[in-house]
Amino acid sequence: MTFSEPELRTFTEEIFLAMGCSNAHAHLAADVLLRADMRGIDSHGVARLSGYVRLWEKKRINTTPDIKIVHETPTTATVDGDAGLGLVVAPFAMQVAMEKAAQYGSGWVAIRNSNHFGIAGYHALLAVEKDMIGYTMTNASPLVAPTFSNERMLGTNPICYAFPAGKYPPVVVDMATSAAANGKLEIAQRAGKPVPEGWIQDKSGNFTTDPHALKTGGSLLPLGSDREHGSHKGFGLSATVDILSAVLSGANYGPWVPPFVSFLDPPDDPVGLGIGHFLGAMRVDGFRPIDEFKANMDNWIHRFKSAQPINANQPVIIPGEPELEAEIERKKNGIPLVNAVVKDLNVLAERFGIEKLM
């Protein structure tokens, strides 16, 4: 079934309002989720709404948070999200980073006591709108094992860099630091199809193609898959995300990160508050005039798009292109949702007494 963006947006806002969010927060949280759906990242869009509701029901999400700066210098800050939705905590923190960058050239904010913040790209693109470079990351529920281990110690810990360009759209590198994002696994699970070797290991630490292996003690593998192909690099990147997001901010790190799902309780020996993010912004014109930078970005993009392809009908893809194409297509044709998601959303509608999707 396909829905228009405004229809899903209104629906989502109403759910957040029913949970007790302010108008501004409901609007913002819906904007972050809808942007994911529009950009084709279905795993991070309205499909996740019922997950937020269930965490709120368990009192693990605070819909009237007092989000505030608890420590700062001219260009750095730590923000406490007061257990709020990451969907509103992260834009608050990004605003702080951008104000610091506007004044001093750059701004960097570590965030503790937050929750899932949606797609990393949303927050990084806020900076791009101001001709800044955006840099965002978050830690997440432990699903990934470090190289040489079969214990789930890290989340899929995404990193995003976004760069403004001139006539071309921005370059947006938005990537999980695991070999495969959890969303891809869920697609294979629904389709009942095996996954490629190198995505998951079973509980003994052997490669498996069973997409359900996480349910029997398996774990996701870091980018690089095994030591020989550089999984220690994927682990190093994921560790970096964990340290910047949580050790620096005072959030939970590693295996102590609270699970996103309401049926798993957070560890009872927390090492910090909630989950952590790390966001930053740098003014491009802190380094060189913006027009020069954009002209060179355009040349960079043009040259990489023209790189010799292995197959003539599959040119090089510039980071961010697929998401932009989805955005254009879905603006025209609407957002497709699988039946399970529609059903799930209509259960929420019923629970809160708002109009169902049809």
Next chain:
Amino acid sequence: MTFSEPELRTFTEEIFLAMGCSNAHAHLAADVLLRADMRGIDSHGVARLSGYVRLWEKKRINTTPDIKIVHETPTTATVDGDAGLGLVVAPFAMQVAMEKAAQYGSGWVAIRNSNHFGIAGYHALLAVEKDMIGYTMTNASPLVAPTFSNERMLGTNPICYAFPAGKYPPVVVDMATSAAANGKLEIAQRAGKPVPEGWIQDKSGNFTTDPHALKTGGSLLPLGSDREHGSHKGFGLSATVDILSAVLSGANYGPWVPPFVSFLDPPDDPVGLGIGHFLGAMRVDGFRPIDEFKANMDNWIHRFKSAQPINANQPVIIPGEPELEAEIERKKNGIPLVNAVVKDLNVLAERFGIEKLM
């Protein structure tokens, strides 16, 4: 053959002095190279000295550079290296970043018109000594093809993050963004051994295990190796390094990066000046008290070292541990050099009339 650190250091300083470097620059450049040898990163140590000499002979390295800031805000700067050794340009720029960080919380420097800067970890660890987080990267001669391409468009473009800890040594993530660093390829070439599938492709874009495939039009693969295993992420990271190091600074990017080897001429249509780096420093106490951070880093390290191992005798390796172990071992036993490197260094000794290694 094995040499003591002071012996190789004196030798290296004398070579740089003979090339016309100032005392201070010769001392610094030797320090960067020797640190690589001590840390077991042989491909970036004195083995590279003759390469610098040959580039200097071709007038592609300026040993009396006027390194200066050409653009800045309180926390950002662009440095022009005046075609100097990256080994001295990068420490200059890191000093700028650290001074800005000391005053404003963070400092970020893009560098153009530079050359190979040695190991990324050297520069990042300068920040750690001041209880800052160090962040360093550089672009490099094109050897890596983007996903879906068989054209060499990017260098092995390393990224390094270094974090101070308390009772444990710093965590240092220092990694090429390709599946394998060029140094590992050289080891296989010397040994005449095949490399694992996923490191290189031949000129048609097929995986090959031939370590010499770069000589016949092949290319290195990004971290992730192929699309299915996330090579687009390795490409995205490498693109990020290229953009921050060169598009932001005004250096050459992508296929325009000048080759490190003197027998290949730089492209005759440069898009910038020399090669580029990007360096940064953030004060830890810009986010939380340093003692709290260090205590949590120690707990992070302890927990990850204790992660359940797949094989009991291979525990999880914390990023930076192998390099530190090499440093301890080589301090005791000296630096081993293969015969070809010793011969190469003694050719330099003869050329400059300084005492040979024996």
